[in-house]
Amino acid sequence: MNILFITLLDIVSVDNHDLYTDLVRHCAQNGHNVYIVSPVERRFGQPSRLIEDDSDDVHKRVHILKLKTGNIQKTNILEKGMSTVLLESQLVRGIKRYFSHVKFDLVLYSTPPITIVKPVRYVKKRDGARTYLMLKDIFPQNAVDIGLMNTGVLYRLFRKKEKALYSISDRIGCMSAANVEYLLTHNPEIDPEKVELCPNCIEIADMSVSAEEREALRVKYGIPLDKQVFVYGGNLGKPQGIPFIIDCLKAQRHNENAFFLIVGDGTEYGKLQAYFESEKPQHAKLMQRLPKADYDNMIAACDYGLIFLDHRFTIPNFPSRLLAYLQAGLPVLAATDTATDIGTFLEENGVGVSCQSDSVETFCEAVSRISSLSVDPAHITSVLKDNFDISVAYQRIEGNFYENCCQ
Numbered sequence: 001m002n003i004l005f006i007t008l009l010d011i012v013s014v015d016n017h018d019l020y021t022d023l024v025r026h027c028a029q030n031g032h033n034v035y036i037v038s039p040v041e042r043r044f045g046q047p048s049r050l051i052e053d054d055s056d057d058v059h060k061r062v063h064i065l066k067l068k069t070g071n072i073q074k075t076n077i078l079e080k081g082m083s084t085v086l087l088e089s090q091l092v093r094g095i096k097r098y099f100s101h102v103k104f105d106l107v108l109y110s111t112p113p114i115t116i117v118k119p120v121r122y123v124k125k126r127d128g129a130r131t132y133l134m135l136k137d138i139f140p141q142n143a144v145d146i147g148l149m150n151t152g153v154l155y156r157l158f159r160k161k162e163k164a165l166y167s168i169s170d171r172i173g174c175m176s177a178a179n180v181e182y183l184l185t186h187n188p189e190i191d192p193e194k195v196e197l198c199p200n201c202i203e204i205a206d207m208s209v210s211a212e213e214r215e216a217l218r219v220k221y222g223i224p225l226d227k228q229v230f231v232y233g234g235n236l237g238k239p240q241g242i243p244f245i246i247d248c249l250k251a252q253r254h255n256e257n258a259f260f261l262i263v264g265d266g267t268e269y270g271k272l273q274a275y276f277e278s279e280k281p282q283h284a285k286l287m288q289r290l291p292k293a294d295y296d297n298m299i300a301a302c303d304y305g306l307i308f309l310d311h312r313f314t315i316p317n318f319p320s321r322l323l324a325y326l327q328a329g330l331p332v333l334a335a336t337d338t339a340t341d342i343g344t345f346l347e348e349n350g351v352g353v354s355c356q357s358d359s360v361e362t363f364c365e366a367v368s369r370i371s372s373l374s375v376d377p378a379h380i381t382s383v384l385k386d387n388f389d390i391s392v393a394y395q396r397i398e399g400n401f402y403e404n405c406c407q
Contacts, residue, residue: 001032001398002102004123006091006109006116008072011038012051014062017292019320020110022203022390023397028061030394035099036062037091037119039069041083050098067094088118095119103127108397110134117164124168132397133169134198135179138162138315141186145313146238166190171400173198173393178316178341196400200320201393204385207327208377209300217301222285227259228371230333231299232306234321236266241310244335244357246275249284251360258367260284261302263295300328304370306335311358313337326351326384329377333370335363349383351375 005024014025024034040046048068053059069090070083104127107120111133123129140158143149166172166187172195174180180195209217218225236242249260262272265288276286290298299305305325309317316339325332332352334343343354353373355366 001105003027003032003034004095004099004102004104004107004129005034005036006107006119007036007038008113009038010040011036011064012066013053013064014059017203017205019200019202023108023201023393024062025058026203026390026394027398028058030398031061033061033102034063035102035104036064037067037094038064039072039087040066041069041071041073043071048094048098065094065098067091084113084115087113088115091116091119092122095123104129106397107131108134110136111165112137112139114139114158114161114165117161117168120165121168130400131168131170132400133165133172134393135172135174135183136200137317138179138182142239142313142315142317145315146310147312148238163187163189170194171196171397173396175199175318176316176341176345178339179318182316182339196396198393198396199388200318200323201388201390202323202327203390204381204388205327206381207296207300207324208329209297213297214301217297221261221287221298221301223261223301224259228257228304229259229261229302230304230306230367231261231263231302231330232308233263233295233299233324234319236262236264236269236272238268239310239313239317240266240268240308241357242268242271244311244360245308246272247360248335248363249275249281250279251364252367253281253283255283255364255367257371258283260306261287263287263290263298265289296324296328299324299330302328302330305330305332305352307332307342309334309336309340309357311337311356314339316340318342323384323388326380326388329380331370331373331375331380333366335366349387351380351383 009020014021027034049066051064070086071079072083104123107123107129109116109120120131124131140149140155144151149155174183174197183195184190184192223229252258272286307319322332332346334346334354335357336343346352346354353366353370355362
C-alpha cells in the first residue's frame, strides 16, 4: 500500500520517537510505502527537497518531501495568515511535482491544521485513495474556549474549513470516547459509522531508571532527594491555564513533602518566570525545555506526572504527554476542565487521580490523594501497552482500509 502522510510537523527522519514517526515507521515495517509531506518554512532559507535513505528496508520505504512554504510560526500575524492561506495550493503543487508517479491508496493527516482540504481532496479524486483524519484537536472551538477567538467572521470561516475536512474524510479517528461523543454531537451531519477511537499511540519503551540513576539525575538537575517530586513537562501556553498553576504552587508552599518541577516553554512561560523570580519558591523549580532524551531521563527520576488544562475548555483534550509519564512508570495527577475524559481514564485504570482546574483546594486534595496512592509500575506498563501501543492505532487505520476496499 502507498500511504501519503500530510503534516505540518518538521520531519526529516523517521528515527525519532513520537506519535507520528512511530506510526510511519510501523507502517514501513509492515511493508507499506510511506510518502511524507512536511514543510520547511522560508525563514530557514532551504529549498524544497526530497529526503530518501536506502540504508535498510524500512528507510527505503519512507520518502520525505520537505516542501518550502511561507513562515507560519515565529512570525507576525499578517505573514502567518497569508502563509496559511497559500499552504493548501503549495501542498497540491508539491504533490504534483514530486509524487506524480505514485498512486496513493491511503491519505493520512492530523489536526492541526484544518486548512489541508485541497490536497486531501486532490489525491482522493486523482487516485481514488481512502482518507483518514487523526483528530488531535478541535479547532476553532478550542481557541474560542480560552478567549483567543470570538465567534465572528474568522470563526465562521474556520468552522466551514473544519466541516469540509470532516466531510472529505472517509474515516475519523478520535483520541478518546469523549472526543467521539463531542464530534458527533456538534456535527450531526457526520455519519457515526465513520468515526472511531484511534488514541495517541507510541512505540513503547521502558523509560524507568534504577535507584542509582534516579539519585544521580536528581543531583544533576537540582531536585531534592528527600521529597516526592511532581513534574510537568511540555507546552506552557494558554491551554494549560498558567494562572491556576501559579495559584497551585503558592498553595503548596507549606507542603514539606512535595516538590514541583515545571519544564517547558510557550507563550505563557514569562508569567511563570515572573512568579519564580519574584517569589523565589523553595518548593518548586522552573526549567526551559530540554532535549527529548534528557527530558525522558529527568522525568523518570520524579515520582508523579502533572497534566494541566484550562477549566474553560468545552472540547475534550487528551494530552499526549500522558504517554511520557506512563512510560517512565509515573502515576499522573490531572487538573482539567470537565469536558475531557483523561481524568476518568486515570482513575478507572488505577494510574492516577484527577480534579477540576478551577479550584486550588481540590488540587491540594488531589496532591494528598496521589501521595498516598500505591501503584505498581508493572500495572502502569500494562495499562500503557493495552491502550497506547503503536499497534493499536496501526491496526485501526490499516484494518479500516482493507475492510472498506474489500466490501
